[in-house]
Amino acid sequence: MNGVFAINKPTGITSAQFLAKIQHIFTSSSVFSKDLAQLRGAKVEQLQREGQKASRRKLRKVMKVKMGHGGTLDPLATGVLVIGVGKGTKKLQNYLSGSVKVYETEALFGGATTTGDVEGELISRAGTIHLKKEDIDSIPExxxxxxxxxxxxxxxxxxxxxxxxxxxxxGLPLPKPIETRDVQIYDLKIADDTLSTDHKYEFIKNVDCDGENLEEKLATNPTLNDSKVYFSKEYCDKNGVSEDYDVGKPQPLTDDEKNPQFKAPMLHFTTRVSSGTYIRSLISDIGRALNSNAYMVKLIRAEQAEWVLGKNVFNIEDFEERDEAVWGAVLSQVFQQGGENINDIASLFLQTEARLKEEQNHEGATCGSQEGDIIDAEQQPEEKISANSESKDEASHDELNTKKRPLES
Structure with missing residues (x-):
């Protein structure tokens, strides 16, 4: 089987590790065994024609189901991971370079980290007390x-x-500025709970680096301090300002914010973006645009191109817990119809399970009926069975046994 599907990547695992996990399931399954056998056979024939020995090393590429993904998700992130199988891997470039994605993300105001998310190390703190709802409302524009x-x-x-x-x-400046990349933000909706402190996230703790406080060590780094925040071209043209508008310095911490028990306000939004957009950078820029900082604590890729969570995206449990015959049939339908034509994958699983169960029951009933006929014929009194009819019944018995064999194999 060849094609493209999407699966919901869980948090705490890299995209490459998750892909390897799915590849192992597919390779070990009966669903792909025929395809792999054909590929190995074709490879062996090719090597023999070339006068080479079919060693395990030369057959390595056809020992596993060929797979690739159409856009990495950070270990922290969850959501849509597009996967190509077999010849479907050739279609992945479409997802890498030109697909629109939708993300839902949560962040905390008041801090910047080395990676832009909670998995990094704290490099600076900033005030948040000054943030107001009207400030947040100005962000989308x-x-x-x-x-x-x-x-x-x-x-x-x-x-x-x-x-x-x-x-x-x-603590060194870069030899040259980091090249910016042009991206597009199609939509950005701020959630109502933004600025709320009623959340589960604890503020990230500071760490030491080579015996020094990392935040203090990087405080004077020109690369970090001189980086610019860019507003959209549309906003700048409308308001007559430069795209790299000077947003000013972050507000200092108040005494309350220096308290270890201080609960930082949350930033929560959903955004539709072009390929290549760094959500962590967007979060950081929003924080700095509000004279503060912000770092990501949660990220969900809800959509990528035609693949949408809750609509046509698999879960890993579909392959780990369901019967191979079921998920194999559903996967085949997704490959054949394409994600844009699958509107409810959960219903598709239920329909497939019901259909396969009905087919099994029908086969069982057919086998039972045939066996019953044979027993009835054998129980007839011998004196009522003529030589001709006996010969005919034996032929019928052999025919029935022949028909049964494919069902048993």
Whole structure:
């Protein structure tokens, strides 16, 4: 089978690790055994034609189901992970370069971290007491549209062969500015619980780096302090301001905010964005635009292109807990019809389970009926069975046994 499907990636695992887990399930299943056998057979024939020995090393690529994904999710993140299988991997480039994605995210105001999320280390604190609802309401207009983003300094990027985070940790300026990327924010909806402190998240703690407080070590780093916040081109054109508008310095901490028990206000929004958009950078820019900081604590990719959570996206439990015949049939339908034509995958599973059960019951009833006929014939008194009819019944008995074999195999 070949095609594209989507699955809900859980938190706490990398996209590559999760893909390997699914690949193991598929490779070990009977669903893909015929495809793999054909691929291995074709590879062996090719090697033999070339006068080569079919070693395990040369057959390695056809020992597992070929798979790839159409856009990485951070370990912290959950949600839609698009996966290509077999020839379907050739379609993944469409998802990597041009697909629209929808994210729901939660963040905390008042801090910046090395990675832009809760899995990093705290590098600066800022005040939050000054934040008001009218400030939050101004955010969508400033960021919706065509916008420039600066990837996080601690992203997995290099400059002159050296990771960006090493410059930052050493307190060194970058040899040149980080190149911005052009992205598009199609929509941004702020949730009603934004600025609420009634949440489960504790503020991230500070750590030491090489015997120094990391926040103090990076406080004077020019790369971190001189990075710009960009508003959308549409907002800037409308209001006659520069795209890299000077948002000013973050507000200092109050005594209340320095208290370890202080509960930071939350930022919660849903956004529809183009490929290549850093949600962590968007969160950071929103925090700085409000003269504070912000870092991500939760991220859900709710949609990618035609794949939508709760509509046409699998869960890992579908492959781990359901019968292979069931998930294999559903996966085949998704491959054939495409995600845009699957409106309720949960109902599709129920329908498939009911259909397969009905087919099994029908086969069982047919087998039972045939066996009953044979027993009745055998129980007839011998004197009532002529030589001709006996011969005919034996032929019928052999025919019935022949018909039964495929059901038993």
């Amino acid at each position: 400033k960021f919706i549209g065509h916008i420039k983003q600066t990837p996080p300094i601690f992203a997995a990027l290099k400059m002159n062969g050296k990771p960006l985070y090493e410059y930052a940790r050493e």
